[in-house]
Amino acid sequence: MKSEGLRFPEAYAAVRAVRPEARMNAGFARQLELYEAMGCRVDATSGLYKCYRLQRLGQQHPELQDLPQEVFAIDPTNTCPASNNEALYRCRKCRRSLFRSSSILTHAEGSGPAAFAHKRIKDPAQRHHDGQDKCTSYFIEPVQWMEPALLGVMEGQLLCPKCTLKLGSFNWHGEQCSCGRWVTPAFQIHKSRVDGIQALPVGGFQIVKT
Numbered sequence: 001m002k003s004e005g006l007r008f009p010e011a012y013a014a015v016r017a018v019r020p021e022a023r024m025n026a027g028f029a030r031q032l033e034l035y036e037a038m039g040c041r042v043d044a045t046s047g048l049y050k051c052y053r054l055q056r057l058g059q060q061h062p063e064l065q066d067l068p069q070e071v072f073a074i075d076p077t078n079t080c081p082a083s084n085n086e087a088l089y090r091c092r093k094c095r096r097s098l099f100r101s102s103s104i105l106t107h108a109e110g111s112g113p114a115a116f117a118h119k120r121i122k123d124p125a126q127r128h129h130d131g132q133d134k135c136t137s138y139f140i141e142p143v144q145w146m147e148p149a150l151l152g153v154m155e156g157q158l159l160c161p162k163c164t165l166k167l168g169s170f171n172w173h174g175e176q177c178s179c180g181r182w183v184t185p186a187f188q189i190h191k192s193r194v195d196g197i198q199a200l201p202v203g204g205f206q207i208v209k210t
């Protein structure tokens with residue numbers, strides 16, 4: 001794919017043309033699609049790669065007694081503040097730093113309340129509520145302070161490590177965002193429980209709009 005500049009379906013077709021008996025298992029096909037999406041290189045900092053690695057972990061370690069350290073983002077309280085212009089998200093109650101914007105794993109917005117089969121919508125106009133952001137949560141990669149909460153269980157609450165404010169929840173089998181999209185696995189932080197701040201080049205901070 002890299003040397004010939006082929007897209008994944010073309011590369012697969014080319015291999016099948018030479019060896020019609022060639023079959024690819026779904027897992028390997030998924031890896032190659034990911035490889036293509038990352039521009040034919042493995043980028044461990046890309047959100048796509050992080051999502052993929054988390055999905056694999058959820059499948060491979062059902063008991064999750066021992067999680068590899070590399071899946072955890074470094075606790076922002078352990079790193080130099082304002083080392084770059086990334087936004088930092090803090091507990092709204094006690095201001096403890098929780099995660100950086102690079103830990104947010106974005107997802108394609110779902111189709112809104114219509115995606116919730118169990119909820120009937122009375123007024124279709126309510127779907128686009130004043131053009132508000134339909135996602136009321138951030139889905140992020142696990143951060144080091146979450147580790148004790150994650151060990152040995154597939155789902156649970158995420159509490160602020162300092163003041164125990166309920167920030168959100170996690171589920172290795174996935175959770176549905178308010179926009180309707182399923183995110184698997186899910187480490188969900190309610191936007192209303194955190195404040196985002198961004199370091200300004202001249203010093204000081206500004207509040208990030210959520």
Ligand SMILES: [Zn+2]
Nearest residue numbers: 135177179181
């Ligand atoms: Zn969403």
Ligand SMILES: [Zn+2]
Nearest residue numbers: 091094160163
């Ligand atoms: Zn707190």
